[in-house]
Amino acid sequence: MLSKVAERLYWTARYLERVENTARLVSVYDSLLFDLPHDLDISWYNLVTLNSLESLFEERYRNRDERNVVKFLLADDTNPSSMLSALKMVRENVRTTRDMLPLECWEMVNEFYIFAANHINQGINRRERHEFLNQIVKCCQQVNGLIKGTMSRDAAWQFMRLGRNLERADMVTRLLDAGAAAQIQGEAETQMRISQVVWGNVLRSSSAELNYRRAMRSAVREIDVAFFLLKDPYFPRGLNFCLSQMLSAVAALPNSGNAKKSLDEALAFEFDLDDSKRLGGEFREYLNQQQLYLIELHQGFNETWFSAVQRGAE
Amino acid sequence: MSINWNHYDPNDFFDELMGPHGQARPPAKRLADHLTSLEENELEACRQMAEATIHEMGVSFTVYTEEGNIDRAWPFDIIPRTISASQWDIAAAGLKQRLKALNLFIGDLYDQQQIIKDGIIPEHIIKNSKNFRPECIGVKPAHGVWAHICGTDLVRDADGEFYVLEDNLRVPSGVAYMLENRAITKRVLPELFQKEDIKPVDDYPARLFDTLVSLSPRAIKRPEIVVLTPGIFNSAYFEHAYLAQQMGIELVEGSDLFVDDDDCVYMRTISGLERIDVIYRRIDDLFLDPEIFEKDSVLGVPGLMRAWQAGNVALANAPGAGVADDKVVYAYVPDIIRYYLDEEPLIKNVKTYLCDDPEQRKYVIDHISELVVKPANESGGYGMLIGPHSTKKEQAHFIKLINADPRNYIAQPTLALSTAPTLVGKGQIEPRHLDLRPFILQGKDSYVTTGGLTRVAMTKGSLVVNSSQGGGSKDTWIVNGEKKDVI
Numbered sequence: 071m072l073s074k075v076a077e078r079l080y081w082t083a084r085y086l087e088r089v090e091n092t093a094r095l096v097s098v099y100d101s102l103l104f105d106l107p108h109d110l111d112i113s114w115y116n117l118v119t120l121n122s123l124e125s126l127f128e129e130r131y132r133n134r135d136e137r138n139v140v141k142f143l144l145a146d147d148t149n150p151s152s153m154l155s156a157l158k159m160v161r162e163n164v165r166t167t168r169d170m171l172p173l174e175c176w177e178m179v180n181e182f183y184i185f186a187a188n189h190i191n192q193g194i195n196r197r198e199r200h201e202f203l204n205q206i207v208k209c210c211q212q213v214n215g216l217i218k219g220t221m222s223r224d225a226a227w228q229f230m231r232l233g234r235n236l237e238r239a240d241m242v243t244r245l246l247d248a249g250a251a252a253q254i255q256g257e258a259e260t261q262m263r264i265s266q267v268v269w270g271n272v273l274r275s276s277s278a279e280l281n282y283r284r285a286m287r288s289a290v291r292e293i294d295v296a297f298f299l300l301k302d303p304y305f306p307r308g309l310n311f312c313l314s315q316m317l318s319a320v321a322a323l324p325n326s327g328n329a330k331k332s333l334d335e336a337l338a339f340e341f342d343l344d345d346s347k348r349l350g351g352e353f354r355e356y357l358n359q360q361q362l363y364l365i366e367l368h369q370g371f372n373e374t375w376f377s378a379v380q381r382g383a384e
Numbered sequence: 385m386s387i388n389w390n391h392y393d394p395n396d397f398f399d400e401l402m403g404p405h406g407q408a409r410p411p412a413k414r415l416a417d418h419l420t421s422l423e424e425n426e427l428e429a430c431r432q433m434a435e436a437t438i439h440e441m442g443v444s445f446t447v448y449t450e451e452g453n454i455d456r457a458w459p460f461d462i463i464p465r466t467i468s469a470s471q472w473d474i475a476a477a478g479l480k481q482r483l484k485a486l487n488l489f490i491g492d493l494y495d496q497q498q499i500i501k502d503g504i505i506p507e508h509i510i511k512n513s514k515n516f517r518p519e520c521i522g523v524k525p526a527h528g529v530w531a532h533i534c535g536t537d538l539v540r541d542a543d544g545e546f547y548v549l550e551d552n553l554r555v556p557s558g559v560a561y562m563l564e565n566r567a568i569t570k571r572v573l574p575e576l577f578q579k580e581d582i583k584p585v586d587d588y589p590a591r592l593f594d595t596l597v598s599l600s601p602r603a604i605k606r607p608e609i610v611v612l613t614p615g616i617f618n619s620a621y622f623e624h625a626y627l628a629q630q631m632g633i634e635l636v637e638g639s640d641l642f643v644d645d646d647d648c649v650y651m652r653t654i655s656g657l658e659r660i661d662v663i664y665r666r667i668d669d670l671f672l673d674p675e676i677f678e679k680d681s682v683l684g685v686p687g688l689m690r691a692w693q694a695g696n697v698a699l700a701n702a703p704g705a706g707v708a709d710d711k712v713v714y715a716y717v718p719d720i721i722r723y724y725l726d727e728e729p730l731i732k733n734v735k736t737y738l739c740d741d742p743e744q745r746k747y748v749i750d751h752i753s754e755l756v757v758k759p760a761n762e763s764g765g766y767g768m769l770i771g772p773h774s775t776k777k778e779q780a781h782f783i784k785l786i787n788a789d790p791r792n793y794i795a796q797p798t799l800a801l802s803t804a805p806t807l808v809g810k811g812q813i814e815p816r817h818l819d820l821r822p823f824i825l826q827g828k829d830s831y832v833t834t835g836g837l838t839r840v841a842m843t844k845g846s847l848v849v850n851s852s853q854g855g856g857s858k859d860t861w862i863v864n865g866e867k868k869d870v871i
Binding site: 071165166169173177181184 | 439440441616625626628629632633634635636637639640651652653654655656
């Protein structure tokens with residue numbers, strides 16, 4: 071397969087995942103804010119922090135209010151990570167890899183983009199937001215379903231699998247980090263135990279609520295939530311699960327030695343989830359290290375498979 | 385209210401669907417009846433459905449403007465254009481004959497130039513052709529074929545006869561739109577496909593693939609074939625991607641390819657370099673290889689000409705094939721057919737005046753207000769003068785151009801292009817002028833599309849059908865005379 075095509079497929083999957091994640095994040099945030107004490111300064115702006123987009127946001131907006139944050143995250147075309155920007159990138163990548171994807175994929179993605187672009191205001195206005203974002207998530211699932219149901223498990227598939235799982239791993243570490251940060255901040259500012267609310271929200275943002283209940287058979291407890299999202303062997307958005315998926319994907323690709331090594335390292339790097347522990351600064355450092363592994367992984371993919379352009383030009 | 389054919393008046397033009405006195409021609413009979421049976425709002429619903437389908441399928445083409453490139457939805461008219469199968473068979477035979485002769489001609493020009501020695505074509509016409517490439521002399525492509533994919537524009541005059549308007553032997557486009565037009569029509573008028581024996585068009589990608597395979601320099605079971613595109617900003621990118629997908633081969637850009645010291649072409653893949661056997665290139669000659677042609681071109685592949693000359697890769701179409709679609713050479717095609725094949729041309733040329741010839745030039749200048757004047761090497765309908773629709777000022781400008789560079793201009797009588805009923809407003813049908821671009825393949829075997837891409841001038845009275853200039857298109861039905869029973 072062409073290096074360029076592999077790269078585009080990888081990004082198609084990453085961006086598609088990003089669209090879905092952003093839609094979920096925004097849609098569960100409403101309910102979280104209702105449940106928190108009013109004196110606590112946890113706001114929509116946390117979503118900007120979570121995605122490390124503070125400086126870009128500051129350039130564009132003065133007020134950190136709901137409308138600006140939601141607009142920035144969903145619709146802003148100067149934010150390359152906004153839902154609509156990511157969807158546009160999905161469309162461009164699919165458009166230039168049509169020949170590798172199922173026949174209906176381009177049509178579906180194109181329709182999806184047209185729908186999202188035409189109705190984006192529904193996402194910004196609170197009244198219709200939930201319904202609109204639900205529709206976005208459904209469309210993502212439709213595209214993923216088409217791909218899963220009809221694509222050969224060849225190299226093209228493996229690159230999409232890498233992109234999807236890397237993006238998911240990235241998201242779950244960010245969500246856990248945001249949870250830990252909110253908890254630290256919350257406990258300093260209010261007398262209330264907000265742990266339950268915060269970690270419940272982390273689960274919901276990862277679409278893990280029911281899976282968690284079934285697997286852990288416990289109420290929402292911070293250590294259990296972290297365990298589930300990091301180590302559960304079956305939950306498809308958990309960190310270890312995503313890393314293992316990538317491991318199996320690279321095994322089916324040529325020249326995969328380096329990628330395999332990085333993945334093994336990331337899997338071996340564990341956090342001791344002792345029941346007596348609180349998820350504080352140490353946990354955040356751990357997550358930060360996992361984020362660095364993910365960045366390294368991505369760079370490794372680039373060097374091994376995508377930048378053959380330079381290799382050939384020598 | 386439904387369509388009233390009594391109000392439909394193509395004047396003195398040949399209409400593809402309607403004969404004199406509002407009677408539908410035989411291949412269009414069922415179509416006309418069906419359209420008549422539709423209420424105005426049903427017809428409008430069909431049109432909207434087609435529009436939505438095009439939007440969803442993402443059928444688009446790119447228009448270059450000063451403000452940047454715009455991706456426009458493909459302009460499509462839902463009323464198909466019909467041609468009877470018996471009539472089409474003759475045209476198809478004529479198209480194969482023509483391409484066969486043109487390929488012998490191109491091969492001769494890059495070899496012994498016997499046709500010049502025998503005095504059939506004056507030497508200076510070839511020598512001064514912008515598309516004659518001395519780099520091609522002595523190269524022997526597989527099967528002696530240079531132009532493997534040809535798009536020939538046919539028109540019908542008032543007498544209803546087909547004429548060749550021009551041959552496109554470089555990188556003709558439009559075939560994907562032909563295929564998509566059929567896909568759209570099947571969704572919009574499904575009833576008719578059940579009742580009528582309409583010949584399918586969709587084997588084109590498979591036939592193109594076979595043609596390309598037959599060019600492989602390596603005798604291996606699965607030669608590596610790619611489509612080379614200038615990239616997403618090219619007006620025909622949609623088609624490049626569509627064809628690659630339909631053929632199951634890679635769509636590559638110049639930067640994906642690489643010519644090594646062994647003069648072989650490789651593509652950069654996830655497992656390293658992989659050798660390429662056949663390139664269906666959709667890049668003009670001059671951008672193919674910066675080592676030989678445009679030095680600054682980033683679209684091409686350095687060393688590609690070297691690899692092709694060494695016989696290590698096949699290029700379709702071969703470089704230099706464009707020498708035969710020069711509009712001056714066009715005037716000689718009937719003689720070319722007689723010379724190489726010893727046959728009479730099955731499809732006529734449009735009468736053509738060569739400004740290169742002093743007598744003919746005088747005629748052109750004296751009659752400029754009646755003629756269509758075309759530069760010899762432009763495509764896409766650019767740089768033309770349509771005499772009857774031009775101002776005195778434009779005519780004077782063209783006379784100046786002709787006198788400055790007579791070799792580069794030809795003129796043809798303004799054709800009474802045929803018309804077909806076209807939806808122009810809500811439930812409103814009027815005649816519009818059209819042409820037809822069939823695609824002809826030649827490799828080991830040859831093939832002609834069933835019908836082709838019908839292009840239609842959407843503006844009343846206009847003769848300009850090019851999509852880059854506001855033209856639209858229609859599905860083209862080759863209809864078998866004997867009707868199937870309705871099941």
